[in-house]
Amino acid sequence: MGIVEKIQEIEREIGRTQKNKATEYHLGVLKAKLAKYRQELLEPSAKGGGSKGEGFDVMKSGDARVALIGFPSVGKSTFLSTVTTTESVAASYEFTTLTCIPGVIEYNGANIQLLDLPGIIEGASQGKGRGRQVIAVAKTADLILMMLDATKGDIQRGLLEKELEAVGIRLNKKRPNIYFKRKAGGGVKFTHTVPLTFCDEKMIQSILHEYKIFNADIIFRENSTVDELIDIIQGNRVYIPCLYVYNKIDQICIEEMDTLARSSPIMLLLAAN
Template sequence: MILSPTATEYHLGVLKAKLAKYRSQLLEPTGKKGEKGEGFDVMKSGDARVALIGFPSVGKSTLLSTLTNTESVAANYEFTTLTCIPGVIEYKGANIQLLDLPGIIEGASQGKGRGRQVIAVARTADLVLMMSCTGYCRGAHGRLGPDDVVYRLLPWRIYFKQKKMGGLKFNATLPLTKMDERMVQMILHEYKIFNAEVIFREDCGADELIDVISGNRVYMNCLYVYNKVDQISIEEIDRIAHQPNCIVVSCNMKLNLDYLLERLWESLAMLRIYTKKPGSPPDFGDPIIMRGGSTVEHVCHAIHRSIVAVFKYALVWGTSTKFNPQRVGLHHVAHDEDVIQIVTKK
């Protein structure tokens, strides 16, 4: 069932598409210098990368210094951090790279406050920690808009593929209340797209469809970290802490940082895989760090790429199996703290 939008909603959808298109044209650099996406020169390292984004003076540098062995200058004045400072969080056998980025302000997408560089680096991260502090006065910084921080909690829920012919093929896997085929067609026409396949897997609106068509939005995991909770009431702490994907901490008093690390680990969907040689106990001292959804084949590649060519089967102990040990193939999906023994062809 698809509920048709009103005439006003059709009009608003088309206007949003026009605004998004014109805004992209205005913000697109015209010269050879200052191209968008030119980030700080920070080499990616470790098992995952996490970017700290937030207003100036919310405690990003203090958090980096507390969670890692890296000292980032923290002071009682704004814009203390003027470049990207990397640190490494050692947690559960994994090395997680944490990036302390300069404070972001309104107009960052146009380059204010080195905003383009901040966004370019954050796009390369596996997770964004959006950091603020309770009762923070935004003052002259204004507020962040959707073009200043391009990270949203929603994953991709719209399939879009432009084609050379065939017109519009539109479908939805659930009832839609904000969109229908006519509105999709009107928005696509604003981008001079007349042949495409569009499938809605969530009840999304015009904004989400425009993001997909524009291709200039990065959908990624995000956690909202509220600092300085020692300065507010317990009732306010409770209210913030129960918001989705929100974590309350105090960097100066080191409150709730253990929980922050645990949520960080869960959001990154990291796995610890232990290996075992025939006739020997598992090596619990040096886990192989993988990402969620990894298979036995991925584990083989992590050990050595030549193993897959001589792979026969694997014995697995852990929560991914029905019994221990279980004989599995390359496509078996591993779970956290599984023990894997690779058996090769003779």
């Protein structure tokens, strides 16, 4: 059984397992296994010679980097060409952009690097399409600008958030306030400065054993979840602010537009054709 199949099997088991006191330890271990397999799935591209694919190795420049993320044909290239002097080919068919195309926005003396990335498809976190290359670049961004098709409602947003979450990109979240350090010996020393309601010492020990960690110091400084603990143990998560941009609002009715506008304070509506 390959890594992708193992990931899918664990996801199915998590989905069909009822969440209650009797299953919380089992679910915690499953989540730890899932995180490990997802990391293994991304590692080959990093270890196989370091190639990121033609057009993806873009040098970071300017005062900040913004990555344009979205499904194919949502208007990313049109947006880049409109707000920068860079021409990115735009067309009504999907997969127009095949490489990473950089542009620069000059605003109040600041230079902001804007990257037009190829459209993500469902399953990108498992290596489908150019998912690995797109994700590798997205992790280096200071801001993710998620382009969405307003006619698709929140379906695209949910799918993209799921893909980015699966590869360790945490949108609009701060790093959990958990101190974690491996040691050469002395066993596991666990303390917490606040009451914990999402996990206990037995749960933490189970997750550490799954990672074959038997000596470590852990201090919980906030009431964190099992998923947040796993993020800290993995050590490769990135926490990036995200701005949601709904394009093609000229194709929806006023009521739908009003609903979108009220749904989140971190979003914009536009019609880039």
